Amino acid sequence: MSIAEAPIAAKPKAVVETPFRRFASEYLESRVAAFALGLMMVLIGLAVLAPWITPQNPYDLAQVDVLDSRLPPGTKSSGNYTHWLGTDGAGRDLLSAMIYGLRISLIVGVMSGLIAMIVGTAVGMTAAYTGGRVENLIMRIVDLQLSFPAILLALMLIAVLGKGIDKIIIALVTVQWAYYARTVRGTALVEARKEYVEAARCLGLSSPRILFKHILPNCIAPLIVVATVQTAHAIALEATLSFLGVGLPQTEPSLGLLISNGFEYMLSGKYWISFFPGLVLLVTIVAINLVGDQLRDVLNPRLKR
Amino acid sequence: MSAAPTLEVDNLKTHFFTKAGVVKAVDGVSFHVNAGEILGLVGESGSGKSITGFSILGLIDPPGLIVSGAIRFKGEDLATLNEERLRSLRGNRISMIFQDPMMTLNPVLRIDTQMVETVLAHENIGRKAALERAREALALVGIPAPERRLVAYPHELSGGMRQRVAIAIAFINKPDLVIADEPTTALDVTIQAQILFEAQELCRKTGTAMVWITHDLAVIAALADRIAVMYAGRVVEAGTADEVIAHPLHPYTHGLLGSVPTRNQRGTRLTQIPGMTPSLLNLPDGCAFAARCPRVAQQCCEQQIPSQQILGRSVRCCKPLVAEAVA
Numbered sequence: 059m060s061i062a063e064a065p066i067a068a069k070p071k072a073v074v075e076t077p078f079r080r081f082a083s084e085y086l087e088s089r090v091a092a093f094a095l096g097l098m099m100v101l102i103g104l105a106v107l108a109p110w111i112t113p114q115n116p117y118d119l120a121q122v123d124v125l126d127s128r129l130p131p132g133t134k135s136s137g138n139y140t141h142w143l144g145t146d147g148a149g150r151d152l153l154s155a156m157i158y159g160l161r162i163s164l165i166v167g168v169m170s171g172l173i174a175m176i177v178g179t180a181v182g183m184t185a186a187y188t189g190g191r192v193e194n195l196i197m198r199i200v201d202l203q204l205s206f207p208a209i210l211l212a213l214m215l216i217a218v219l220g221k222g223i224d225k226i227i228i229a230l231v232t233v234q235w236a237y238y239a240r241t242v243r244g245t246a247l248v249e250a251r252k253e254y255v256e257a258a259r260c261l262g263l264s265s266p267r268i269l270f271k272h273i274l275p276n277c278i279a280p281l282i283v284v285a286t287v288q289t290a291h292a293i294a295l296e297a298t299l300s301f302l303g304v305g306l307p308q309t310e311p312s313l314g315l316l317i318s319n320g321f322e323y324m325l326s327g328k329y330w331i332s333f334f335p336g337l338v339l340l341v342t343i344v345a346i347n348l349v350g351d352q353l354r355d356v357l358n359p360r361l362k363r
Numbered sequence: 364m365s366a367a368p369t370l371e372v373d374n375l376k377t378h379f380f381t382k383a384g385v386v387k388a389v390d391g392v393s394f395h396v397n398a399g400e401i402l403g404l405v406g407e408s409g410s411g412k413s414i415t416g417f418s419i420l421g422l423i424d425p426p427g428l429i430v431s432g433a434i435r436f437k438g439e440d441l442a443t444l445n446e447e448r449l450r451s452l453r454g455n456r457i458s459m460i461f462q463d464p465m466m467t468l469n470p471v472l473r474i475d476t477q478m479v480e481t482v483l484a485h486e487n488i489g490r491k492a493a494l495e496r497a498r499e500a501l502a503l504v505g506i507p508a509p510e511r512r513l514v515a516y517p518h519e520l521s522g523g524m525r526q527r528v529a530i531a532i533a534f535i536n537k538p539d540l541v542i543a544d545e546p547t548t549a550l551d552v553t554i555q556a557q558i559l560f561e562a563q564e565l566c567r568k569t570g571t572a573m574v575w576i577t578h579d580l581a582v583i584a585a586l587a588d589r590i591a592v593m594y595a596g597r598v599v600e601a602g603t604a605d606e607v608i609a610h611p612l613h614p615y616t617h618g619l620l621g622s623v624p625t626r627n628q629r630g631t632r633l634t635q636i637p638g639m640t641p642s643l644l645n646l647p648d649g650c651a652f653a654a655r656c657p658r659v660a661q662q663c664c665e666q667q668i669p670s671q672q673i674l675g676r677s678v679r680c681c682k683p684l685v686a687e688a689v690a
Contacts, residue, residue, distance in 0.1 A: 253466035260420055260461075261454030261481045261532070271480070275471040 084356045091352030097345040101338075105161040112154035113139055117310060124149045128328050144330040147319050148308075155316060156335050160342065162312040166223060167293035170230035174292075175285050177231060178238025179274075185239070186246035187269050197243065203236040212295060216304045226305055230292045241284045245277040279357035286350030290343045297339055313339045367438075368395035369572035370419070370540050375432035375442075377411075377418045386643045388414040388427070390596035393670070393677075396540070396572040396589075401563065403587030403604065404576045405619070409640055411596040412576045416542045418442075419574070420459060421449040437539060455485040458533040460543040464525035464550075468517040474501075474528055475513040481532055500531040505561055523554035530558070534565055541566075544576045559586050580623050584608050592616045595641055595651035602676030612673055612683040615652045650680070658682045 086092045104111070114121050126135045126149040133141055135151075143152040185196040203211075215229040249255065250273060258268045297314030299305035301321075306312050311319065313335045320331025377389040389411040396402045406412045417423055419434055421441055434441040436457065441449065461467040469477055478497035479490060488496075494513070501509035504527045517525055526546060533541050543562065547555040563586055566573050577583055583590060584604060591601040592613065600613040611617040618636040638655040647653060649664040656663065662681055670677045673685060 253461060253463065254469045256422070257459070257461055257467040257529075258469070259422060259453070260459040261484065262450045262452070263454070263480065263484050264450065267480075267484070272469050272472070276469070278471075 081356060085352055088352055088355075091348055094345045094348035094352070097341065098349055101160060101342055101345065102164065104157055105164045108157045108161045112151070112157050114151040114154040116150040116155040116158050122149050128323065128331065130328070131330050143334050144328075146316060146331045147323070152316075152330060152334060155311060156313065156338055159311050159313040159316050159335060160338060162223065162306065162310065163293050163296060163314070163339070163342070166226055166230070166296045166312070167289045170227045170234065170292045170296075171285055171289035173227065174231045174234040174288065175238050175281065178235040178240075179242045179277075179281065181235065182239035182242030183246060183269060183274065186243045186250065186273075187265065193243075196239070200236040200239050203233075204240070208233045208291075208295060209298060212299060213302070213304065216299060221305065221307055223306065226296055226299065229299075230295060233295070234288050234292060237284055237288055238281065241280050242277055245280050246273050249273045249276045283350055283354040283357060286346055286353060290346040290350065293339070293346070294343055313342075368397045369400075369437060370574070371395040371433075371435040372415070372419070373433040373435065375415065375418060375434060376430040377414050377423055378428060378430045380426045380428065384644045387596050387646060388643055389418060390646070391432070392593070392596070392598050394591045394598060394601055396574055398539070398572050399566055399570040400589065401566055401573045401575055401587045403583035403590045404574055404593060405578065405580060405583055405590060406593035407578060407640055409643065410593040411643075412593050413544055415593070416459065416544050416574065416576055419540075419542060420453055420457060421446070422453075451485065454481055454538075455536045456538050457540045457542065458536070458538045460526075460529055460533045460541065460546040462545040462548050464522055464529050464546075467529055468525055470517055472516075473513070474515055474517070474520075478513070478528075478532055478535060481535055485536055496535060497531075500535040501528070503534065503565070504528075504531045505557070506531070523550055523558065526550060526554075526558055527561070530562065530565075534569070534571070537569060538571060540572045540574070542574045542576070545578070546575075547582060548577070548579070555582070562586070580608070580620060592619070595646060596643060597651065597679060598670075598677070599652065599679045600676060602674075606674075606676065610684075612676060612678045612685065613652075613680045614656045614658050614682075614684065617684060618655075618657075658684075 085095075109115070116122065123135070126141070126145050127147050129135065129141055129145045131142060131144040133144065135141055135145070141151050141153070143156070146152055146155060181196060185193040212229045212233050215232055216225060219225040219228060246269070255268060255272060258272050263272075296305060296312060297317070300312050300314030301318040303318060306315055308315070316335035317332045317339070320328070320333075320335070324332055372395070373393050375389055375392045376387070379386040379388055392411070392415055394402060394404075404412045404415065414423070414427075418429055419436075419441060421444065423429060429442050432442065436452075441452075444452075468474075475494060475497055478500065479493040482488065482493035482496050483490070498509045498513060501512055506512055506524065506527050512520065512524070512528070517528075520528065530546070546562075547558050550558065559582065562573065562575075565571065575583065575587060587604045589602065590604045590607045591598045592607070592615065593599070594615050600607060600611065600616045607616060608620065611620055615636070618634070621634040622636060624633055636655055641647065641651055641654065647664065649662075649666055650656070650668045653659050653663040660682055668679050668681055670679045673683055
């Protein structure tokens with residue numbers, strides 16, 4: 059009650075309101091988005107820690123017994139451990155194969171997303187910077203690219219390039235860079251009209267410097283949004299390619315390939331081989347998309363409350 | 364007026380070639396500024412004062428073009444320089460302060476990054492020395508605890524503080540000329556007074572010449588040494604601040620001063636200048652102000668009125684208010 063004791067309790071904690079902190083608190087306002095982010099972290103954690111947490115190494119043929127194939131969930135195997143989610147057609151422990159498959163799917167998704175972002179940003183910035191004929195040419199190529207169905211283009215490329223993770227990534231980058239290029243160019247053109255760019259010109263800074271040091275950091279927000287959505291897309295596309303049997307080799311199955319492997323046994327009641335990988339794929343993509351949606355809401359100044 | 368002026372603008376014409384026709388935004392502007400002097404460039408919106416400022420910096424983008432005239436800056440004609448040379452002058456020898464401090468700082472870069480950038484663009488002195496220069500510049504414009512402000516982002520500063528930062532950036536390379544485009548319009552009057560005081564101090568101390576573009580006569584009366592009044596792309600009256608404000612010679616200046624609200628006019632209707640500024644697309648042959656002028660005569664509408672020297676000022680009017688000024 060007395061004045062003397064008040065200051066000690068009322069001393070404010072030195073919380074510095076950094077842009078990141080404010081961004082984080084705004085993001086976590088949505089429970090669903092926070093949950094999705096947590097889920098995404100768990101999935102990434104699983105994929106990263108795969109060799110240490112899986113009961114079996116599905117790539118090691120010595121640990122896989124064909125006699126154990128298509129065991130239902132919860133069965134004890136010849137190796138005397140329990141296959142909690144059953145085994146697939148080749149006798150691999152499905153839980154282990156799924157975690158390894160998730161790993162491949164995420165690597166493919168993130169790598170292709172990252173490379174496509176770098177390529178797309180470079181191209182988009184070049185278009186915004188040069189203007190005129192070069193910009194027209196670049197943007198028509200982007201339009202052409204976007205008018206093709208992604209799956210068709212990816213199939214064509216894989217058919218030419220062959221199988222393998224690197225080939226899949228190349229195909230996905232080719233399919234996706236245009237989205238980034240279009241986004242970056244649009245944002246950069248809007249930013250370039252703003253007064254701080256005029257001010258930077260008045261300071262005598264060179265054009266490339268203004269473009270990369272002043273305009274590009276202001277384009278990051280929409281880029282992050284496109285990147286999350288496109289990464290989810292890339293994972294789905296890779297699963298589709300693998301399901302169609304043109305993606306990855308049979309010995310290193312991704313989620314899509316696992317689904318494809320179990321597909322033929324669905325009608326004979328052995329649902330688990332396709333069902334569980336399908337579930338994980340679905341959850342992964344939904345989680346990433348939810349995170350992307352929330353990022354878009356938080357990072358879009360027009361939706362600011 | 365012993366030494367040559369820092370900046371001398373001579374019959375500058377900046378036109379915009381639009382689809383609707385040629386917009387004569389600046390059409391024969393002449394003035395000069397000496398070192399350590401503040402010139403107030405006054406006019407309504409659309410009178411061409413900002414375009415004059417951008418012309419000096421060489422930042423007129425197509426469809427705009429400097430059609431004719433000279434901009435002599437320390438012996439060089441800026442209107443004829445190439446982009447390379449202009450860029451080395453911008454932010455270094457000539458800098459600019461903008462109207463809205465909320466918009467002119469890059470929102471995602473820290474203050475120190477933006478300031479160091481400006482120094483290093485023109486001098487090769489290393490990051491550390493540049494940072495020290497930035498700290499000094501902030502202290503110079505009266506920012507308390509400059510070390511803390513250096514690591515702040517623009518959104519963490521108030522409007523007045525941001526404008527001080529903008530001024531610090533403008534003065535960081537010790538320029539010979541600063542063009543200020545209504546830098547106090549977006550601020551509170553109390554902050555405005557502080558900023559004006561500091562700008563004035565800086566000019567006197569560093570010997571920097573300043574062109575202060577504004578529509579606010581109260582600001583200019585307190586700040587400027589000389590005034591150039593612009594109307595429809597031309598300077599209609601130029602002279603020392605005290606004289607022009609006390610005894611305007613051009614009817615437009617007179618009207619402009621009459622429309623400033625003052626305390627003793629309480630309850631009475633403010634005087635206005637009737638009509639609107641003419642379209643710059645289609646300026647009349649004679650005096651652009653003729654249609655709104657209370658003293659209009661036949662000759663005003665017939666030919667362009669040349670600038671003439673009256674009582675030590677230049678005035679573009681054939682019926683100036685000489686009697687009133689002398690009386």
